[in-house]
Amino acid sequence: MTMIAAMGRIEQIQSMMQQLAFGPRAATITAAAATATAATASADSFAASMAAAVGTAGGASAAGTSAIGATSGATGTNVVDAAKKYLGVPYVFGGEDASGMDCSGLVQKVYSDVGIAMPRLVSGQMQIGTEVASLAEALPGDLIVTGGGDHILIYAGDNKIIHAPYPGRDVCLRDVYMSDSEITTIRRIIPSITAGTTGAASATVPTTEMLSAAFAAIAKGGAA
Numbered sequence: 001m002t003m004i005a006a007m008g009r010i011e012q013i014q015s016m017m018q019q020l021a022f023g024p025r026a027a028t029i030t031a032a033a034a035t036a037t038a039a040t041a042s043a044d045s046f047a048a049s050m051a052a053a054v055g056t057a058g059g060a061s062a063a064g065t066s067a068i069g070a071t072s073g074a075t076g077t078n079v080v081d082a083a084k085k086y087l088g089v090p091y092v093f094g095g096e097d098a099s100g101m102d103c104s105g106l107v108q109k110v111y112s113d114v115g116i117a118m119p120r121l122v123s124g125q126m127q128i129g130t131e132v133a134s135l136a137e138a139l140p141g142d143l144i145v146t147g148g149g150d151h152i153l154i155y156a157g158d159n160k161i162i163h164a165p166y167p168g169r170d171v172c173l174r175d176v177y178m179s180d181s182e183i184t185t186i187r188r189i190i191p192s193i194t195a196g197t198t199g200a201a202s203a204t205v206p207t208t209e210m211l212s213a214a215f216a217a218i219a220k221g222g223a224a
Helices: 003-019 026-059 076-084 105-112 208-221
Strands: 143-146 153-155 158-163 171-177 183-188
Touching: 026 143, 076 105, 076 153, 076 158, 105 158
Parallel strands: none
Antiparallel strands: 143 153, 143 183, 153 158, 158 171
16 A cells, blocks of 8 residues: 555545544444554655665665665765774775775775765765756765766865875865866765755755665565
8 A cells, every 4th residue: 555545545534533433333433543554654654665675776786885874874074984983095096995095996995984875986985875957056065077987086175075086195184176167976975865964964865866765675685
């Protein structure tokens, strides 16, 4: 039974109960009340299943990442703090630890440190999370991709970024050097409601794909 159907059934039963008189029809009223209670429980169960499934669908990628933000409890500030621990680590192509790392290796390692699994390559990392429209809207922890996927950087807030530039350089914190026109995509991995910034924050709105995945998850799990 879907939530809409369940709620419609509840309204129908409530209307019926208002029209029924007590006395001989008490048994009918009791049965109707029991049906309404069951319908409410079914609706509540469906709602809970939807919430859980949407959270999973929104936070997991085809590459098998963990539920984003909510599961790890990470914030954008946590991501930036984790990235700062690797300042000075030399750029090593294919590297992904404190002995040396490339740009996507840094991203994967930093997010792993805060409890979020990420794809290894930029091509996968740039598909995760939600799109951010411009640098002006970027929050700490967001990922900035340039060159069509050639390079990925972590936005550190205050118009600064942390990245592993290229051979011969170390992981560094520096001012943003690119314009919106030079950016391929900005990805928000952690929902802004937990991004660790001041001011009002809004939760990520489920997309059509997320809802479809949620329904599929519920059906697979045998939810009512």
